[in-house]
Amino acid sequence: MTMQQLMGMMQGLQDAMAASKAEQERIQADLAASQARNDELHRANEELRCGWRDVDEPETANPPREFTTPFSQAILETAIPNTFTGP
16 A cells, blocks of 8 residues: 555545544534523423413402402302202
């Protein structure tokens, strides 16, 4: 093998290493972006879970009434039993 052939082979290997390094950097950047997106989705999921917990918990404050009623506040706040059937 001649010196020129060895130099050509070395140049080819160096080019292959540079391409491999560039591909590895691209993969690392993709991985970092994926991890950031995963963290973002995880935070959004937790926010949604907290929101659902708030919906499941009974509200302590009464919603504002947009109409007048002849019933007292005590009557309006009384819970209707699950077994109640109307007349």
